[in-house]
Amino acid sequence: xxxxxxxxxxxLHLEGAAPPxxxxxxxxxxxxxxxxxxxxxxxxxxxxxxxxxxxxxxxTEPLKTPEDxxxxxxxxxxxxxxxxxxxxxxxxxxxxxGGRDLSAWREFLHAIREAAxxxxxxxxxxxxxxxxxxxxxxxxxxxxxxxxxxxxxxDWVVGFGLAGDEKSxxxxxxxxxxxxxxxxxxxxxxxxxxxGGPESVRDALRxxxxxxxxxxxxxxxDLALVDELAERGIVLEVCPGSNIALGLxxxxxxxxxxxxxxxxxxVTVSTDDPPFFHTTMAREYDRLATAFDWDEGVFDEIAKTSxxxxxxxxxxxxxxx
Ligand code: ADE
Ligand code: ZN
Numbered sequence: 001x002x003x004x005x006x007x008x009x010x011x012l013h014l015e016g017a018a019p020p021x022x023x024x025x026x027x028x029x030x031x032x033x034x035x036x037x038x039x040x041x042x043x044x045x046x047x048x049x050x051x052x053x054x055x056x057x058x059x060t061e062p063l064k065t066p067e068d069x070x071x072x073x074x075x076x077x078x079x080x081x082x083x084x085x086x087x088x089x090x091x092x093x094x095x096x097x098g099g100r101d102l103s104a105w106r107e108f109l110h111a112i113r114e115a116a117x118x119x120x121x122x123x124x125x126x127x128x129x130x131x132x133x134x135x136x137x138x139x140x141x142x143x144x145x146x147x148x149x150x151x152x153x154x155d156w157v158v159g160f161g162l163a164g165d166e167k168s169x170x171x172x173x174x175x176x177x178x179x180x181x182x183x184x185x186x187x188x189x190x191x192x193x194x195x196g197g198p199e200s201v202r203d204a205l206r207x208x209x210x211x212x213x214x215x216x217x218x219x220x221x222d223l224a225l226v227d228e229l230a231e232r233g234i235v236l237e238v239c240p241g242s243n244i245a246l247g248l249x250x251x252x253x254x255x256x257x258x259x260x261x262x263x264x265x266x267v268t269v270s271t272d273d274p275p276f277f278h279t280t281m282a283r284e285y286d287r288l289a290t291a292f293d294w295d296e297g298v299f300d301e302i303a304k305t306s307x308x309x310x311x312x313x314x315x316x317x318x319x320x321x
Contacts, residue, residue: 005299007281008306008320009080009088009270011214011237013132013163014069014112015060015096016273017076020044026062026071034058044276049195049246052276053136053165060096066111069097073115073127081123083280087320088125089311091132091161093145100144102151113156126320128312130159130189133177136168146177150184158311161214162190166200172207182209187311189214189237194248198222205234212237212309217248219265220256230264235309240288241279242272252291261298268306 020042027034037055039045044059046052063072080088092112098104109129116127131149133142142162149160160181162174171190178188192204194215201219204210216236219225229236240255249255261267269288271279288294307320 005084005285005296006086006303006321007084007285008268008303008310009085009281010212010235010268010306010309011239011270011272012076012080012088012090013056013273014072014076014090014092015063016056016276017079017090017271018059018063018072018275019075019079020059020275022072022075023059023062026068030062030064032062034061043278046276050165052246056273056276057096063097066098066107069108070111070115073112074119077116077119077123077125077127079274079280081119081125083282085125085281087127087307087310087312087316089128089130089159091163092129092157093132093134093163094148095134095137095141095145100141100148102148105148106152109152109157116156126312126316128159128310128316129157130161130311131157131181131186132161132163133174135162135164135166135174135191137164139169139173139177142174142177143180146180149181149186153181153184153186155313155316158187158313160186160188162204162208163214164191166191166195170207171200171203175207178208178210187211191215193218194243198225201225201229211235215239215243217243217256217260220260223263226260226263226265229260230266233266235266235268235305236260237270238267239270239272239284241274241284242277245277245279252287255291257288258292258294266305266309267302268309269302 046055098108133145188210189212191214193201212235
């Protein structure tokens with residue numbers, strides 16, 4: 001079903017999309033011992049979400065230079081393009097690339113952009129960046145990340161987000177960072193309603209004034225909130241395969257994406273960290289088609305919703321679909 005349908009992905013973590021073979025190769029080159037994060041088949045291995053965050057962080061250890069990020073970006077976009085993605089927004093974390101030192105961040109960003117330009121010419125896929133602090137590293141670090149984001153905001157760095165452990169702190173702790181990003185012209189999204197319940201989504205909307213929510217699926221536990229999301233046209237970056245792999249829902253048919261859509265919420269589909277969850281955009285489409293009997297018309301509507309909700313400029317958007 002998914003085959004060649006053009007796909008727009010709004011929620012993808014750059015390091016989280018790193019093919020495990022790529023990270024293993026880089027670790028060998030740099031003599032970094034991270035054998036513990038792989039299972040016997042060479043896939044990333046973790047027990048639960050909090051362990052996943054640790055394994056994710058360990059997988060970034062061999063990514064040391066801008067050149068490493070250049071190679072990573074090329075590897076990731078090759079996989080995305082092969083799954084039919086034509087436009088992608090990726091979370092970039094100065095906490096992992098370049099530290100929060102602005103001059104190093106600029107170098108890393110430059111390398112990533114160069115690779116994105118190459119991939120656009122090679123595979124026809126367009127990439128834009130969303131700078132994203134890591135919630136469990138705390139609000140002070142998020143402020144420094146926001147300053148990096150504000151200094152590099154423009155036609156390529158188009159958004160600001162918040163990832164990491166949703167149970168760490170409250171959205172309002174990050175209001176300063178989000179205000180700074182908004183003033184710099186960045187569009188806003190935050191992970192919420194994944195490990196936190198509906199109140200976490202309400203808090204992110206009220207205290208961070210985001211226009212999209214990363215995941216947001218647990219809004220389904222509060223139908224008044226679902227109605228509010230639908231009325232306000234808040235877009236959910238839903239990552240069903242991620243939620244199922246991390247044990248949030250037992251299987252595809254129990255995932256709330258279908259009900260959220262039926263209730264009028266603007267849902268989109270993304271992979272989050274595809275190799276960690278043994279998924280691709282093509283696989284997400286296939287699984288959704290099977291679980292909910294979604295046809296090409298539904299996927300076409302989802303791609304259009306995603307393109308409209310993309311943070312890029314109008315000219316780029318017009319070329320998406
Ligand atoms: N970082 C990478 N993947 C994530 C997820 N699913 N939730 C929160 N932070 C993340
Ligand atoms: Zn995510």
